[in-house]
Amino acid sequence: MSEPLHAYAWQMPQWQDLQRLISAERLPHALLLSGPSAIGKLRFAHALVAYLLCESPSALAACGQCRSCHFQSDGAHPDCREICPEEGKRQIGIDQVRSLQQFSAQHAHRSGGKKLVLIHPAEAMNVHTANALLKTLEEPASGTLLILVSHSSSQLLPTIRSRCLQMSFGVPKNEFTEPWLRDYVGDQETAQRLLAEAGGRPLAARQVFEEDGLATRERFDKGLLALVDGQRSPLQFAEELLDADILQVLDWWVARLLSLSRYQLADQALTVSSWQRFKSLPAVAVIAGLERALKLRGSFNRGVALNKRLILESLFLEWTQLCQNRAVR
Numbered sequence: 164m165s166e167p168l169h170a171y172a173w174q175m176p177q178w179q180d181l182q183r184l185i186s187a188e189r190l191p192h193a194l195l196l197s198g199p200s201a202i203g204k205l206r207f208a209h210a211l212v213a214y215l216l217c218e219s220p221s222a223l224a225a226c227g228q229c230r231s232c233h234f235q236s237d238g239a240h241p242d243c244r245e246i247c248p249e250e251g252k253r254q255i256g257i258d259q260v261r262s263l264q265q266f267s268a269q270h271a272h273r274s275g276g277k278k279l280v281l282i283h284p285a286e287a288m289n290v291h292t293a294n295a296l297l298k299t300l301e302e303p304a305s306g307t308l309l310i311l312v313s314h315s316s317s318q319l320l321p322t323i324r325s326r327c328l329q330m331s332f333g334v335p336k337n338e339f340t341e342p343w344l345r346d347y348v349g350d351q352e353t354a355q356r357l358l359a360e361a362g363g364r365p366l367a368a369r370q371v372f373e374e375d376g377l378a379t380r381e382r383f384d385k386g387l388l389a390l391v392d393g394q395r396s397p398l399q400f401a402e403e404l405l406d407a408d409i410l411q412v413l414d415w416w417v418a419r420l421l422s423l424s425r426y427q428l429a430d431q432a433l434t435v436s437s438w439q440r441f442k443s444l445p446a447v448a449v450i451a452g453l454e455r456a457l458k459l460r461g462s463f464n465r466g467v468a469l470n471k472r473l474i475l476e477s478l479f480l481e482w483t484q485l486c487q488n489r490a491v492r
């Protein structure tokens with residue numbers, strides 16, 4: 164027996180919106196689930212697919228027991244196609260999308276049933292692939308529900324966006340995510356620290372936990388203080404961080420700069436108190452640093468080959484100079 168797949172507790176408002184559309188038989192042909200990454204949109208999409216294919220769903224989820232649910236949990240439901248970049252690739256291939264043509268032409272296996280296509284992340288389609296998708300799915304008789312998941316929906320073609328009913332998912336409130344994370348990590352204080360580190364995104368927080376990220380980030384923070392105190396040079400600090408995963412380093416750096424700029428501009432609490440000493444740095448410079456770090460993280464994420472050592476050296480040289488100009492000690 165497979166476990167019925169639920170949407171997360173913090174997604175109940177969106178789930179209920181969909182329930183209303185389904186019971187009024189007003190479900191559109193295409194849905195776009197958009198919002199920041201690592202908040203559970205893909206899980207929501209999977210729960211919805213299972214729910215729509217299930218032979219006897221409850222109000223909250225698929226039953227997890229019927230034939231359809233078994234197909235679904237084996238990833239082999241004949242009325243469902245899931246498309247994402249193939250292993251080792253960043254983009255969805257045009258052939259992957261063209262393969263939908265046949266799927267779209269055939270009847271659903273269950274009479275009166277829906278066919279479902281799930282594509283994630285939708286921004287991994289280039290213009291040609293997105294156009295091929297439109298062509299494939301625009302035939303009126305296809306009876307197919309298209310579900311797109313996007314972490315950055317502004318990057319999608321307007322023709323794709325306008326074809327979809329957009330459902331937005333924001334960063335959920337801690338009151339909903341904290342109990343979930345506490346059950347996973349074992350205690351409340353750790354759950355709170357992890358959520359703070361991850362900017363409130365629950366799945367990112369869980370990942371920090373799984374990578375033993377709190378200890379790693381403490382090490383990075385200590386190193387940075389030693390740098391500002393003149394006990395280490397930027398080159399030494401960069402050298403120290405070379406053995407770490409560059410994405411982990413950039414995640415930490417992005418999270419800290421984001422927290423500092425929110426502290427400076429919106430008076431929000433700092434994630435770690437040791438960053439108090441940077442409060443007098445010019446906000447404009449902090450934001451410029453943040454933009455640069457985001458860009459670098461994006462490049463590394465896309466697999467662009469960059470020189471880690473040079474990048475870390477220049478980040479920390481710049482930071483040291485900034486601190487010296489403002490006499491941060």
Ligand SMILES: [Zn+2]
Nearest residue numbers: 217226229232
């Ligand atoms: Zn079922």
